[in-house]
Amino acid sequence: MMLRAALAAAALAAGWPAAASAAGDLKSELKALAALDARVQSAGWRLVRSNAPFCGTVAPGIGLQLFDAAGFDDPPQVREALGVEGDIAVQAVAAEGPAARAGLTAHAALRSVAGQDVAALPHVEPGDYARLAGLHDRVDAALAEAGSVTFAVADGAPLSVSGEPACVTRFEMLSKGARAAADGKRVVIGRKLVEGLPDELLAAALAHELAHNLLGHRARLDASGRSWGKVKQTEREADRLMPWLLANAGYDPRAAVRFFEAWGPKHDLGILSTPDHDRWKTRARKVAAEIELVRAAQSRRGGAADWKRDFRPQG
Numbered sequence: 001m002m003l004r005a006a007l008a009a010a011a012l013a014a015g016w017p018a019a020a021s022a023a024g025d026l027k028s029e030l031k032a033l034a035a036l037d038a039r040v041q042s043a044g045w046r047l048v049r050s051n052a053p054f055c056g057t058v059a060p061g062i063g064l065q066l067f068d069a070a071g072f073d074d075p076p077q078v079r080e081a082l083g084v085e086g087d088i089a090v091q092a093v094a095a096e097g098p099a100a101r102a103g104l105t106a107h108a109a110l111r112s113v114a115g116q117d118v119a120a121l122p123h124v125e126p127g128d129y130a131r132l133a134g135l136h137d138r139v140d141a142a143l144a145e146a147g148s149v150t151f152a153v154a155d156g157a158p159l160s161v162s163g164e165p166a167c168v169t170r171f172e173m174l175s176k177g178a179r180a181a182a183d184g185k186r187v188v189i190g191r192k193l194v195e196g197l198p199d200e201l202l203a204a205a206l207a208h209e210l211a212h213n214l215l216g217h218r219a220r221l222d223a224s225g226r227s228w229g230k231v232k233q234t235e236r237e238a239d240r241l242m243p244w245l246l247a248n249a250g251y252d253p254r255a256a257v258r259f260f261e262a263w264g265p266k267h268d269l270g271i272l273s274t275p276d277h278d279r280w281k282t283r284a285r286k287v288a289a290e291i292e293l294v295r296a297a298q299s300r301r302g303g304a305a306d307w308k309r310d311f312r313p314q315g
């Protein structure tokens with residue numbers, strides 16, 4: 001699926017349940033959210049890092065998701081549950097990514113991010129994640145300019161983290177829902193979908209959405225109009241790019257087939273489906289056929305699934 005309207009970063013972790021009032025419950029809930037976010041960041045980072053040689057646009061990345069307590073319904077309660085004084089912290093780091101290797105860990109409180117004193121940030125209301133998005137922009141800008149970015153961790157010395165080349169897409173988990181979408185720059189995925197998928201199938205779901213961004217589908221549909229036929233073509237392309245992206249990231253490309261086998265029977269709307277997506281069995285079959293092309297390309301190119309050269313987008 002592709003997003004038709006601009007996504008608001010505000011959706012990140014919004015809709016906090018008021019019932020989670022006990023500090024212990026809140027703490028374990030925040031921990032659970034961070035663990036799910038870490039799975040998304042880890043799989044996303046593997047995909048964008050390993051496919052960098054083939055992406056049209058590449059920028060330094062570090063595999064980091066930040067956290068803003070002020071976006072929650074009850075920020076003091078959130079700060080207390082995490083044992084932090086300020087609002088800004090690390091939410092998740094990608095396994096084996098630059099941020100993790102530099103020593104950043106989930107819920108580490110931050111005093112400054114890319115030179116920004118976080119205590120001096122403007123106030124935001126619950127549900128407003130604009131300043132969180134702004135901090136991510138600062139991180140990206142510092143990385144683009146200097147190749148590295150500095151964080152002041154509340155209880156330690158400043159940490160400088162060097163970026164590594166990655167395809168340009170941010171990954172974000174929404175606090176609810178079971179859908180995934182791409183808007184050209186970001187991939188968002190609902191918490192329920194993350195919870196329901198083992199790592200390899202989560203990577204497949206993210207690879208599909210990332211493929212929309214890498215193939216410039218949103219811009220293409222903006223220019224051409226969104227007829228069912230045009231949308232269906234972008235969906236088919238995104239499906240077929242999945243095994244290429246997975247193979248480079250060290251996942252079994254057949255995870256793309258297994259994703260449709262696992263997800264399809266539960267989510268395919270059958271006769272109620274709109275004609276802009278094929279039925280899941282068709283999608284699984286087409287992806288399986290594409291895997292043969294991925295294997296052939298890998299054997300020609302010393303193991304690299306060079307989709308920039310070998311992937312045929314049309315059809």
Ligand SMILES: [Zn+2]
Nearest residue numbers: 001002235238
């Ligand atoms: Zn799609």
